[in-house]
Amino acid sequence: MDGSIAPGTQRRFYWQSLIKDVLRDKWLYFLMIPGIAYFIIFRYAPMYGLRIAFQEYNPFNPAASPWVGFDQFVKLFTSFSFPLVLRNTLVISLSKLVVGFPAPIILALLINEFRSTHYKRVIQTILYLPHFISWVIMAGIIMNFLNPSTGLINEIIAFFGGTRIDFLTSQSMFVPTMVVTDIYKSMGWGTIIYFAAISAVDAEQYEAAIIDGANRFKQAMYITLPAIKATIVVVFILNLGNILNAGFEQIFMLYNPLVYEVGDIIDTYVYRKGIVETDYSFSAAAGMFKSLVALVLITGSNAFVKAMGERGIW
Numbered sequence: 001m002d003g004s005i006a007p008g009t010q011r012r013f014y015w016q017s018l019i020k021d022v023l024r025d026k027w028l029y030f031l032m033i034p035g036i037a038y039f040i041i042f043r044y045a046p047m048y049g050l051r052i053a054f055q056e057y058n059p060f061n062p063a064a065s066p067w068v069g070f071d072q073f074v075k076l077f078t079s080f081s082f083p084l085v086l087r088n089t090l091v092i093s094l095s096k097l098v099v100g101f102p103a104p105i106i107l108a109l110l111i112n113e114f115r116s117t118h119y120k121r122v123i124q125t126i127l128y129l130p131h132f133i134s135w136v137i138m139a140g141i142i143m144n145f146l147n148p149s150t151g152l153i154n155e156i157i158a159f160f161g162g163t164r165i166d167f168l169t170s171q172s173m174f175v176p177t178m179v180v181t182d183i184y185k186s187m188g189w190g191t192i193i194y195f196a197a198i199s200a201v202d203a204e205q206y207e208a209a210i211i212d213g214a215n216r217f218k219q220a221m222y223i224t225l226p227a228i229k230a231t232i233v234v235v236f237i238l239n240l241g242n243i244l245n246a247g248f249e250q251i252f253m254l255y256n257p258l259v260y261e262v263g264d265i266i267d268t269y270v271y272r273k274g275i276v277e278t279d280y281s282f283s284a285a286a287g288m289f290k291s292l293v294a295l296v297l298i299t300g301s302n303a304f305v306k307a308m309g310e311r312g313i314w
Contacts, residue, residue, distance in 0.1 A: 053284035072285035081269060089265040092175055092246040097239055100183045104190030105232060109220050111191065112198050124195075127188025135185075139253035142181055143168065174259040181254075182247055193235065197228040230311050237305065237313055241298035244290045266290060 022029055053072055055065040076082055107127070114120040130138070145152050148166040158164055167173045205223050214222070248267035255263040266286060274283025302312040 050284060050288055052281050053288050055281055057281040057284075059278070059280065068281075072281045073289070075282060076285050076289065081264070084261070085264050085266050085269040088262055089244055089246045089267075091262075092178055092251075092265060093243045095175060095179045096182055096246070097243065099179055100186070101236065101239060103183050103187045105194055105228075107187055108191040108194035108198065109224060112195070112224065113216055113220070124188070124191070127191065129188070130185045131189035133185070135249035135253050138181070138185060139250070142177075142254065146177070168254055169256060169258045171259055171262045174255070174263050178247070178250060178254070178263070182250060185250075193231060194228055197231040198224060201227040233305055233310050234313055237298060237301045240301050241294040243297060244293050 052065065054067055054069060056068050056071075058065045111120055111123055114123070133141075144150075146154070146167040148154055148164045153167075154164040165173060167177045201224060205227075206219055209219050209223055244266060246265040246267065248265070248271070251263055251265055252268055252271065255268065270283040270286045273279045273286075298313070302314065306312045
């Protein structure tokens with residue numbers, strides 16, 4: 001006998017071990033139920049509705065909606081506006097990724113250097129607050145701050161002798177405004193996962209570095225950053241999968257016809273076609289296109305990262 005275990009015995013041992021783990025950690029598994037329910041109800045169940053992307057959907061008689069195959073996708077890719085909205089989506093998303101992705105990492109490293117725990121917690125609380133403000137309210141605040149006549153930003157510009165700028169109607173300033181305001185709203189909340197990773201770093205490494213004469217900057221560069229590299233890679237892969245999500249709520253609240261040429265993205269375009277013009281099949285096809293792109297990017301980037309010797313998502 002070669003000592004190998006029969007497949008049936010392996011399966012039985014696996015299920016016995018799983019049941020034992022569930023019984024032992026039943027309350028931890030219980031905490032998973034709301035998350036699992038969320039994904040089933042709001043992520044997996046709606047997939048059934050994707051079938052309308054292959055139909056000429058009739059909301060008044062769904063059963064009689066004729067199947068049209070890939071006609072909706074052909075209509076999407078050949079529409080006059082699609083190249084423009086795809087370009088705008090990629091420009092805004094890539095700008096947010098390039099500028100915004102390092103921001104919470106740098107911020108977490110800076111806050112981690114504060115010696116006072118009380119001061120550090122106060123700063124963290126202040127930085128988390130924008131995340132809990134909806135884009136409806138945030139848009140009103142931004143409009144007031146950027147108002148070309150009475151806004152604080154333009155008052156400062158005028159005080160130093162500059163020319164007042166209408167940020168939200170200027171095609172050259174609209175995209176930078178979206179990037180900066182998105183970073184402001186999400187940067188503080190994005191530091192949470194990095195703080196969790198930093199807290200797991202062994203304090204003895206810092207003590208050894210201090211003995212070797214390493215200053216605070218070198219400790220951050222050669223101890224903290226390498227320790228959180230795996231977390232950074234995972235977050236980057238997830239962000240890359242959202243490359244076609246340029247931020248519907250933010251842009252919908254702040255854009256206007258004057259900046260459609262640079263600010264109209266796939267989501268706002270789909271909103272006008274699907275909700276305003278009631279072309280539901282067309283909007284479903286656009287949504288499926290976005291999901292397929294996200295799937296390819298996440299799968300490809302995860303495979304690339306693992307090929308480079310790093311840990312991926314799976």
